[in-house]
Amino acid sequence: MVRYGELSTKGHNKKNFIDRLGTNVRKALHDFTDVKVHANQDRMHVILNGVDSEAVMKRLKQVFGIQTFSPVLKVDKNFGAVCEAAKTLIEKQVSQPVTFKVETKRSDHNFEMGTFEMNRQLGGYLLEQFPDLLTVDVHNPAIEIRVEIRGNGIYLMSEIIKGAGGLPVGTAGKGMMMLSGGIDSPVAAYLALKRGVSLEMVHFYSPPYTSEQALAKAKELTGKLARYAGSIRFIQVPFTEIQETVKEKVPEGYLMTVQRRFMLRLAVELANRRKGLAIFNGESLGQVASQTMESMRAIEAVTNLPVLRPVLSYDKTEIIKIAEDIDTYNLSILPYEDCCTVFTPPSPKTKPNLEKATKYEGWLDVDGLMERALKGVKIEEIHADQEFLNQNEDVFAELL
Numbered sequence: 001m002v003r004y005g006e007l008s009t010k011g012h013n014k015k016n017f018i019d020r021l022g023t024n025v026r027k028a029l030h031d032f033t034d035v036k037v038h039a040n041q042d043r044m045h046v047i048l049n050g051v052d053s054e055a056v057m058k059r060l061k062q063v064f065g066i067q068t069f070s071p072v073l074k075v076d077k078n079f080g081a082v083c084e085a086a087k088t089l090i091e092k093q094v095s096q097p098v099t100f101k102v103e104t105k106r107s108d109h110n111f112e113m114g115t116f117e118m119n120r121q122l123g124g125y126l127l128e129q130f131p132d133l134l135t136v137d138v139h140n141p142a143i144e145i146r147v148e149i150r151g152n153g154i155y156l157m158s159e160i161i162k163g164a165g166g167l168p169v170g171t172a173g174k175g176m177m178m179l180s181g182g183i184d185s186p187v188a189a190y191l192a193l194k195r196g197v198s199l200e201m202v203h204f205y206s207p208p209y210t211s212e213q214a215l216a217k218a219k220e221l222t223g224k225l226a227r228y229a230g231s232i233r234f235i236q237v238p239f240t241e242i243q244e245t246v247k248e249k250v251p252e253g254y255l256m257t258v259q260r261r262f263m264l265r266l267a268v269e270l271a272n273r274r275k276g277l278a279i280f281n282g283e284s285l286g287q288v289a290s291q292t293m294e295s296m297r298a299i300e301a302v303t304n305l306p307v308l309r310p311v312l313s314y315d316k317t318e319i320i321k322i323a324e325d326i327d328t329y330n331l332s333i334l335p336y337e338d339c340c341t342v343f344t345p346p347s348p349k350t351k352p353n354l355e356k357a358t359k360y361e362g363w364l365d366v367d368g369l370m371e372r373a374l375k376g377v378k379i380e381e382i383h384a385d386q387e388f389l390n391q392n393e394d395v396f397a398e399l400l
């Protein structure tokens with residue numbers, strides 16, 4: 001049984017949210033063909049039909065929009081079956097002494113036992129079974145065994161497991177995520193997905209300066225993030241000609257600003273073509289030269305589409321902690337050079353001037369460069385945990 005959390009406050013949009021969450025849960029569980037998902041008004045029921053509950057719960061933990069969920073056992077309508085099931089729940093959940101109570105609800109009034117009697121008798125049975133583990137506390141128990149006696153059976157549950165929180169992916173519209181191979185942008189992508197944004201990844205690569213493995217790394221990172229979204233489109237944009245031209249014609253202090261302005265323009269153009277509402281990136285204020293407010297202003301001036309930065313106010317250590325939790329960190333630190341690292345000047349301007357950036361760009365064929373980059377775009381759909389890196393290749397060979 002799945003509880004919706006923040007959804008329940010969404011008034012008349014609630015139905016859309018619940019439908020979307022139902023779709024996302026079905027997507028996350030698509031390979032468990034026997035599982036059935038019923039997304040009702042107040043709760044969602046995921047009927048296992050014999051499928052391993054641990055495997056299903058592992059997937060549910062990655063679906064945004066779920067606040068908590070509980071494994072539920074359904075048994076025949078007799079007291080013996082209820083005792084067996086309650087015993088199983090306690091065995092699974094309890095390893096150290098705890099307080100508990102039994103709380104029964106009865107919608108089937110023909111059942112032979114009343115709620116009070118069920119509470120007492122089941123409580124007594126469990127105390128007998130687990131004398132060293134359980135003590136009754138009816139006011140503030142650590143564990144509540146809930147029993148619901150309904151027409152079609154008796155349902156039992158006790159454990160409450162924390163879900164991923166957030167909002168169902170797809171309820172907040174589509175955004176274009178500028179995904180590098182670094183630590184920050186995958187974390188920013190995770191946070192955007194968590195607030196319900198459906199993302200398409202935009203990745204710039206510069207062969208031969210960057211390797212196939214660098215591209216594969218960005219794709220594999222997308223596979224990690226696709227766990228939270230079912231699948232994610234990956235858009236690779238060739239960036240070599242732009243970087244070479246900028247390097248040749250623009251003064252060194254402005255190389256980075258001008259390159260970033262091109263990246264943003266390209267992401268915006270892709271957003272316009274693909275109905276994206278905003279651009280997301282992994283910038284965190286003050287982290288490096290391009291991430292000062294002056295720099296953000298000079299770069300962002302190329303568009304009036306919102307540029308959203310989910311990790312803007314996070315410290316590096318906080319970002320790393322999330323990267324570890326979502327299992328992107330170890331991939332992000334693999335030493336494959338990204339297109340920006342290769343062309344980063346030793347001392348980029350930390351306070352670039354917008355007028356100068358515009359002036360230097362006047363020396364370039366901006367439209368032609370953009371058009372050719374966009375012509376070379378390749379798009380593919382990446383699924384959860386899809387692998388791309390060539391495991392046999394020695395990662396350090398890249399550094400030689």
Ligand SMILES: Nc1ncnc2c1ncn2[C@@H]1O[C@H](COP(=O)(O)OP(=O)(O)OP(=O)(O)O)[C@@H](O)[C@H]1O
Nearest residue numbers: 178179180182183184185202203204281282283340
């Ligand atoms: N090759 C790329 N393709 C797509 N987006 C990029 C690329 N390089 C940088 N970006 C975007 O620009 C942001 C800032 O990049 P930069 O390299 O300055 O910072 P960073 O803090 O190292 O970020 P990250 O850890 O995400 O690489 C990235 O978070 C990402 O959103």
